[in-house]
Amino acid sequence: xxxxxxxxxxxxxxxxxxxxxxxxxxxxxxxxxxxxxxxxxxxxxxxxxxxxxxxxxxxxxxxxxxxxxxxxxxxxxxxxxxxxxxxxxxxxxxxxxxxxxxxxxxxxxxxxxxxxxxxxxxxxxxxxxxxxxxxxxxxxxxxxxxxxxxxxxxxxxxxxxxxxxxxxxxxxxxxxxxxxxxxxxxxxxxxxxxxxxxxxxxxxxxxxxxxxxxxxxxxxxxxxxxxxxxxxxxxxxxxxxxxxxxxxxxxxxxxxxxxxxxxxxxxxxxxxxxxxxxxxxxxxxxxxxxxxxxxxxxxxxxxxxx
Numbered sequence: 001x002x003x004x005x006x007x008x009x010x011x012x013x014x015x016x017x018x019x020x021x022x023x024x025x026x027x028x029x030x031x032x033x034x035x036x037x038x039x040x041x042x043x044x045x046x047x048x049x050x051x052x053x054x055x056x057x058x059x060x061x062x063x064x065x066x067x068x069x070x071x072x073x074x075x076x077x078x079x080x081x082x083x084x085x086x087x088x089x090x091x092x093x094x095x096x097x098x099x100x101x102x103x104x105x106x107x108x109x110x111x112x113x114x115x116x117x118x119x120x121x122x123x124x125x126x127x128x129x130x131x132x133x134x135x136x137x138x139x140x141x142x143x144x145x146x147x148x149x150x151x152x153x154x155x156x157x158x159x160x161x162x163x164x165x166x167x168x169x170x171x172x173x174x175x176x177x178x179x180x181x182x183x184x185x186x187x188x189x190x191x192x193x194x195x196x197x198x199x200x201x202x203x204x205x206x207x208x209x210x211x212x213x214x215x216x217x218x219x220x221x222x223x224x225x226x227x228x229x230x231x232x233x234x235x236x237x238x239x240x241x242x243x244x245x246x247x248x249x250x251x252x253x254x255x256x257x258x259x260x261x262x263x264x265x266x267x268x269x270x271x272x273x274x275x276x277x278x279x280x281x282x283x284x285x286x287x288x289x290x291x292x293x294x295x296x297x298x299x300x301x302x303x304x305x306x
Contacts, residue, residue: 009056014095017256019043049092050077070109119145167288202281206299210285248301255294
C-alpha cells in the first residue's frame with residue numbers, strides 16, 4: 001500500500017527531536033528558527049515543528065495554518081487544515097491528526113491562527129477547538145491583524161530553499177550496530193551481579209517485526225492491523241519454543257544521539273529481571289529519512305522459559 005505525501009510529511013516532522021529553545025539557544029527562551037535551520041539542527045520545539053509541517057502542507061497546495069494555543073503540557077503550536085467544511089488539527093510533534101469536532105484532541109485552547117498572509121486572533125467566547133468556528137472572515141469570531149485600518153504590508157520571508165539529501169545507508173547500518181552493542185553493554189552493566197543471557201532466536205524474531213511497526217504508522221489502520229497480527233504470530237512462535245514474554249515492548253524514538261536513545265530505553269526498566277532463568281532479546285532498526293532525520297525502533301525484551 002502506497003504512503004500518501006501528507007502522512008510522509010507528518011512522519012518526517014514528528015521524527016525531528018523536540019528540544020526547548022533554552023536548550024538549543026543557551027540564555028534565550030523563545031527563538032523561532034527557520035524550517036531550514038530546524039532540519040539542519042535536527043531539533044526544534046512546538047513552533048519549529050508546526051511551521052515546518054505547515055510549510056510542507058502549503059507546498060502540497062493545502063489550506064494550512066499554524067495555530068498557537070495550549071495543550072496538555074502548556075503552550076503549544078499545531079497545524080490546522082481546512083478542506084471544505086472539514087477542519088483537521090495536526091499535532092506536529094507526535095504526528096497525530098484529529099478532527100476539530102473531537103473533544104479528545106490534545107490541543108485544548110486556540111488563541112490565534114496565522115498563515116503566510118495574515119494573523120487572526122480568536123475572540124470567540126471559547127477557545128476549545130471542538131467548539132470553535134473556523135471562518136476567519138467572520139469579524140465576530142476572529143480579529144485579523146491586517147485589514148481595512150491596517151492594510152497588508154509585503155514582507156520578505158525568512159524561509160530558504162532546503163536541499164533534501166538521502167541519509168546514507170552506511171550511516172544507518174552503522175548506527176544500528178553501534179546502538180545494539182551499546183544497549184547490550186548497558187543492560188549487562190545495569191544488571192550487576194545477575195548473568196545476562198541473550199536469546200538470539202528471539203532477537204531475530206523481534207528484528208523482523210520492526211519494519212512492520214514503521215509500516216503500521218505510514219499505512220494507517222491497515223498497517224496497524226497487520227502489525228498486531230504479525231506481532232501475535234511471532235510471540236506465539238516463541239511460546240512454541242517454550243518461552244514466554246516477561247517484559248518488553250517496542251519503542252520508537254527520534255534520533256538525536258546514541259546516549260539519548262539508550263537512556264530512554266533503560267528508563268523503561270525492562271532490564272530489571274531478577275529471575276536466574278531470564279533471557280533477553282534486543283533488536284534495533286533505524287528508518288532513515290532525508291537529511292539524517294531518523295526514526296529509531298528499539299525492542300528490548302526479557303523472556304522466561306515455561
